[in-house]
Amino acid sequence: xxxxxxxxxxxxxxxxxxxxxxxxxxxxxxQLGANVLLVDSLIPDYGGNLFNIRDIEDRVRMNIxxxxxxxxxxxxxxxxxxxxNLAGQVSHIDSMRDPYTDLEINCxxxxxxxxxxxxNNPGIKVVFAGTRQVYGKPEFLPVTEQHLVRPTDVNGINKxxxxxxxxxxxxxxxxxxxxxxxxxxxxxxxxxxxxRQGFIGWFxxxxxxxxxLQIYGxxxxxxxxxFVDDAADAFLRAGASDAxxxxxxxVGGSEPVSHRDLVQLLLEVAGTGSARCVEWPAEKKAIDxxxxxxxxxxxxxxxxxxxxxxLREGLARTVAYYREHLPHYLEPGDPGAAPAS
Amino acid sequence: xxxxxxxxxxxxxxxxxxxxxxxxxxxxxxQLGANVLLVDSLIPDYGGNLFNIRDIEDRVRMNIxxxxxxxxxxxxxxxxxxxxNLAGQVSHIDSMRDPYTDLEINCxxxxxxxxxxxxNNPGIKVVFAGTRQVYGKPEFLPVTEQHLVRPTDVNGINKxxxxxxxxxxxxxxxxxxxxxxxxxxxxxxxxxxxxRQGFIGWFxxxxxxxxxLQIYGxxxxxxxxxFVDDAADAFLRAGASDAxxxxxxxVGGSEPVSHRDLVQLLLEVAGTGSARCVEWPAEKKAIDxxxxxxxxxxxxxxxxxxxxxxLREGLARTVAYYREHLPHYLEPGDPGAAPAS
Numbered sequence: 210x211x212x213x214x215x216x217x218x219x220x221x222x223x224x225x226x227x228x229x230x231x232x233x234x235x236x237x238x239x240q241l242g243a244n245v246l247l248v249d250s251l252i253p254d255y256g257g258n259l260f261n262i263r264d265i266e267d268r269v270r271m272n273i274x275x276x277x278x279x280x281x282x283x284x285x286x287x288x289x290x291x292x293x294n295l296a297g298q299v300s301h302i303d304s305m306r307d308p309y310t311d312l313e314i315n316c317x318x319x320x321x322x323x324x325x326x327x328x329n330n331p332g333i334k335v336v337f338a339g340t341r342q343v344y345g346k347p348e349f350l351p352v353t354e355q356h357l358v359r360p361t362d363v364n365g366i367n368k369x370x371x372x373x374x375x376x377x378x379x380x381x382x383x384x385x386x387x388x389x390x391x392x393x394x395x396x397x398x399x400x401x402x403x404x405r406q407g408f409i410g411w412f413x414x415x416x417x418x419x420x421x422l423q424i425y426g427x428x429x430x431x432x433x434x435x436f437v438d439d440a441a442d443a444f445l446r447a448g449a450s451d452a453x454x455x456x457x458x459x460v461g462g463s464e465p466v467s468h469r470d471l472v473q474l475l476l477e478v479a480g481t482g483s484a485r486c487v488e489w490p491a492e493k494k495a496i497d498x499x500x501x502x503x504x505x506x507x508x509x510x511x512x513x514x515x516x517x518x519x520l521r522e523g524l525a526r527t528v529a530y531y532r533e534h535l536p537h538y539l540e541p542g543d544p545g546a547a548p549a550s
Numbered sequence: 551x552x553x554x555x556x557x558x559x560x561x562x563x564x565x566x567x568x569x570x571x572x573x574x575x576x577x578x579x580x581q582l583g584a585n586v587l588l589v590d591s592l593i594p595d596y597g598g599n600l601f602n603i604r605d606i607e608d609r610v611r612m613n614i615x616x617x618x619x620x621x622x623x624x625x626x627x628x629x630x631x632x633x634x635n636l637a638g639q640v641s642h643i644d645s646m647r648d649p650y651t652d653l654e655i656n657c658x659x660x661x662x663x664x665x666x667x668x669x670n671n672p673g674i675k676v677v678f679a680g681t682r683q684v685y686g687k688p689e690f691l692p693v694t695e696q697h698l699v700r701p702t703d704v705n706g707i708n709k710x711x712x713x714x715x716x717x718x719x720x721x722x723x724x725x726x727x728x729x730x731x732x733x734x735x736x737x738x739x740x741x742x743x744x745x746r747q748g749f750i751g752w753f754x755x756x757x758x759x760x761x762x763l764q765i766y767g768x769x770x771x772x773x774x775x776x777f778v779d780d781a782a783d784a785f786l787r788a789g790a791s792d793a794x795x796x797x798x799x800x801v802g803g804s805e806p807v808s809h810r811d812l813v814q815l816l817l818e819v820a821g822t823g824s825a826r827c828v829e830w831p832a833e834k835k836a837i838d839x840x841x842x843x844x845x846x847x848x849x850x851x852x853x854x855x856x857x858x859x860x861l862r863e864g865l866a867r868t869v870a871y872y873r874e875h876l877p878h879y880l881e882p883g884d885p886g887a888a889p890a891s
Binding site: 305308309312316317320324355357358359360361362363365366367369370373374376377380381495 | 646649650653657658661665696698699700701702703704706707708710711714715717718721722836
């Protein structure tokens with residue numbers, strides 16, 4: 210069956226459903242006619258934002274809950290066929306300041322979800338949002354799934370433990386599961402209210418606001434970027450494919466770009482903002498990994514996925530989104546923020 | 551400096567100090583003149599046993615505490631130079647029945663210890679007891695540290711997360727730490743009161759009791775075995791060597807042996823017991839990994855360690871120990887158990 214047709218009328222759950230990737234995936238699933246349940250804790254500092262789902266709020270069910278809460282998850286998993294498991298704490302910096310909270314959100318919560326599936330709905334399928342962070346500083350490029358896992362921060366460790374749980378529950382308890390190790394995802398609906406969740410959203414905000422972007426070092430380090438619609442498409446394909454069960458897959462961009470070139474392109478597309486190279490802050494340098502880009506051939510072979518939105522187009526769509534909606538993505542105390550709804 | 555001389559008068563802590571490897575290491579450290587603090591929770595089902603340290607109880611300090619307890623660990627780490635970090639839940643089977651407890655003991659507790667060091671004694675050195683389990687089912691033999699980490703059960707996942715924390719705290723916070731990935735350790739003072747902590751201790755008990763040993767399948771799968779005195783020596787060398795910081799090392803036996811040959815040798819050495827091949831129980835088969843043996847060349851190159859006690863001699867010493875002391879290693883309700891002390 211065509212992977213898009215697979216979702217027509219199908220009950221699915223997205224954890225982290227009001228977040229960046231979760232809400233974009235929800236829009237696509239609504240278009241495909243799925244029966245969508247969003248679960249989000251709306252913890253203030255994280256990426257969940259009800260504005261992200263205002264267009265589709267009448268066509269989804271929104272359940273505010275924390276995935277760490279075992280009894281809630283036990284109930285919610287009963288009537289869905291697929292879980293897109295995107296809830297998590299994604300700040301490297303926060304994980305080094307408060308490793309216990311990161312442990313709770315990225316490890317314990319995954320056990321809650323998987324135990325709920327094992328005991329109440331073992332026929333379910335779970336697609337986990339993994340991360341390139343698990344590889345740490347690469348030994349070779351592009352990075353394949355054969356690269357050693359060597360995380361450089363607590364968040365990377367807890368994310369990989371969460372991923373491994375999925376694989377073990379697949380192998381031992383037949384709860385079908387796989388993990389997509391995402392590289393740098395960008396696009397509309399990303400958290401930009403602080404700069405502790407990766408640099409790309411923050412850079413886009415600064416450009417839109419006409420401010421200065423700081424490039425650490427000489428900006429020569431390489432990264433690959435995936436537009437969020439392409440990331441959502443990867444989740445849809447993985448959720449519909451039993452060829453993915455028990456496996457991990459890189460989901461990365463079509464070609465690497467240096468920080469410097471990324472910033473140049475972004476400023477050109479935006480027409481506002483400026484850039485300057487600065488020294489590495491010590492705290493960030495300690496957990497930096499140099500250049501990174503992923504080889505996604507394994508996932509392409511399994512599902513036919515490939516990124517369709519080029520960097521220039523993706524940046525243009527993202528800049529246009531924040532030009533229109535930025536006030537909804539600022540802290541309530543920020544002078545430019547939208548009034549609370 | 552000679553690694554043994556390094557410990558003269560030196561304050562050291564062993565977590566899991568009343569357990570199998572911890573107590574054997576404590577005996578050696580006492581001989582070397584170290585100032586030894588043992589920390590153990592003495593949780594009934596685990597390996598801590600005060601009988602293990604009766605010979606040295608006047609020459610060590612014993613502090614009963616749970617390594618998950620943050621304030622306790624914050625206090626205890628202040629005045630020691632080296633932590634041998636051996637506390638943990640080691641049953642694969644239990645971890646699949648109750649993954650949350652395994653998470654607490656093998657992940658959260660490691661964060662407690664490392665946060666305590668980071669905040670109160672960053673000049674400390676920590677040697678973590680890792681495990682070959684992290685490799686899962688091997689892709690090649692012997693297994694080197696370049697083999698992918700792919701645990702097959704929840705315990706293996708949590709143990710590797712605990713190990714990764716040590717490496718990150720070494721790299722980011724300069725809390726010097728390394729991990730020894732131990733294969734199958736055997737010898738005096740091992741838990742034998744139930745069979746959920748690996749088969750070798752259990753087999754030795756059955757042989758000593760003159761009972762029947764069950765070999766799963768045809769017994770052709772290979773393993774490597776390390777006598778506990780050699781494992782203790784590995785910890786001493788790693789604790790004294792800054793060449794080990796930030797690294798993981800396999801610590802395995804000198805040559806692989808099949809289950810069948812191991813049992814034959816054990817029965818010959820013991821002169822009691824019998825053996826029979828039986829079908830694999832489904833629960834165990836689901837998490838079995840086939841043959842496994844490790845390449846320890848990296849650790850040998852870094853520290854000069856090599857195993858000195860051969861399998862026949864090690865088994866003979868272990869059998870002699872349990873012939874004399876078995877009642878102290880049985881459940882209180884067991885007819886052969888020693889009276890509670």
